[in-house]
Amino acid sequence: MVPGSSGRPPTGYGSYPHRLREVPPTVLGYICIAAADPHSWSKSVGPKRFVVRKRGCIPPRACCPLTSDVPLVFVSQHSCDGWGRTIVADDLQDRLDEQLRYYRARAPEYDEWALREGRFARSARERARWFADIGKLERALDRFQPSGNVLELACGTGQWTARLAEYADRLTAVDAAQEVLDLNRRRIGDRARYIRADMFSWKPTETYDVVFFSFWLSHVPPERFGQFWGLVRSALAPSGRVFFIDNLASREAASLDPEHPGPDEGSVVRHLSDGRAFQIWKVLHRPKQLEADLSKLGWDATAHRAGHFFLYCQATPRGDN
Structure with missing residues (x-):
């Protein structure tokens, strides 16, 4: 999601990767917040568009999925959230490669x-x-x-x-x-x-x-x-x-x-x-x-x-x- 918006994913895009058909141009990637094996989600959205959540990078009130059972949340291309705090995007597979x-x-x-x-x-x-x-x-x-x-x-x-x-x-x-x-x-x-x-x-x-x-x-x-x-x-x-x-x-x-x-x-x-x-x-x-x-x-x-x-x-x- 774009930080500072309504707290819901953009209309037309499901929360789970198998429902996603195309990544919106304003989206940097996805942050997994619930999957037992986070990297398995990247097989659906592509490793280049997948980021692993760093603990504390995004405040809980930045978006409601962080406090729910929804495993994914959109991240803006902007380097800061709506409160001026930096968002760290770490592509796990890129580092392993x-x-x-x-x-x-x-x-x-x-x-x-x-x-x-x-x-x-x-x-x-x-x-x-x-x-x-x-x-x-x-x-x-x-x-x-x-x-x-x-x-x-x-x-x-x-x-x-x-x-x-x-x-x-x-x-x-x-x-x-x-x-x-x-x-x-x-x-x-x-x-x-x-x-x-x-x-x-x-x-x-x-x-x-x-x-x-x-x-x-x-x-x-x-x-x-x-x-x-x-x-x-x-x-x-x-x-x-x-x-x-x-x-x-x-x-x-x-x-x-x-x-x-x-x-x-x-x-x-x-x-x-x-x-x-x-x-x-x-x-x-x-x-x-x-x-x-x-x-x-x-x-x-x-x-x-x-x-x-x-x-x-x-x-x-x-x-x-």
């Missing part, structure tokens, strides 16, 4: 970050601290014993795929970027089966004893957190287990690693060696809060801090223990 473009472009130089080489080179003391923490992650994974039929989501260039291959009877690696899959395959060879797929739309055709992912959950926007864990659950065989690692939400880590965002940031701007800049999602988690968030989704999870930089977590669907 940019994130994928970033990792496709970064594929040839990604391992420099993990190995602390090139522009990520640090002093001997800082490198020792970094690799000591990596060692804690490796030992935690060894204790977990990721055996059987193993699935790695967002497998990247293969730093952790190689370790999984030591344990798995059968290993499947999935990523949305062909460039990193190619690098992974060069490293792993025929020890893994590869699938190129989007993490939010892929439908597993089989189930797995273990689902693993590394440094991926922090790239999942809050609006997709539940959806992603639904994918994980659908991929697990009965009595299946999940293990993942990621950056730790820590001011100490942010001070030690220039690529580590502050603990309260939801996105960061990353630069490639050629100077190109991309905005990506980076939502960091703390162990106890992560356990609580997963518990709400029906998971029994145990998360641990691994030194200065990282955390690791293992989880099972509640009732499968």
Whole structure:
């Protein structure tokens, strides 16, 4: 709706996306206020015309749908509402598309970050601290014993795929970027089966004893957190287990690693060696809060801090223990 109007959607346009045939020229997009899976609405109105509501961006009295069960509301092209307050429009899919473009472009130089080489080179003391923490992650994974039929989501260039291959009877690696899959395959060879797929739309055709992912959950926007864990659950065989690692939400880590965002940031701007800049999602988690968030989704999870930089977590669907 146009802020400051009667509080009702324009005549001739229904409140639900399946009733919309054409977006009025004065409409910037739509804000979802009720759907359990907000992005599903964009399939009807188109991702370029869809915006996810930011809490507090639009005051409750700006339009009556915000306090009702109506899931969508029109937003004016104007940057301010009727009371002079700024409206923030955030196209979720555009940001995810940019994130994928970033990792496709970064594929040839990604391992420099993990190995602390090139522009990520640090002093001997800082490198020792970094690799000591990596060692804690490796030992935690060894204790977990990721055996059987193993699935790695967002497998990247293969730093952790190689370790999984030591344990798995059968290993499947999935990523949305062909460039990193190619690098992974060069490293792993025929020890893994590869699938190129989007993490939010892929439908597993089989189930797995273990689902693993590394440094991926922090790239999942809050609006997709539940959806992603639904994918994980659908991929697990009965009595299946999940293990993942990621950056730790820590001011100490942010001070030690220039690529580590502050603990309260939801996105960061990353630069490639050629100077190109991309905005990506980076939502960091703390162990106890992560356990609580997963518990709400029906998971029994145990998360641990691994030194200065990282955390690791293992989880099972509640009732499968």
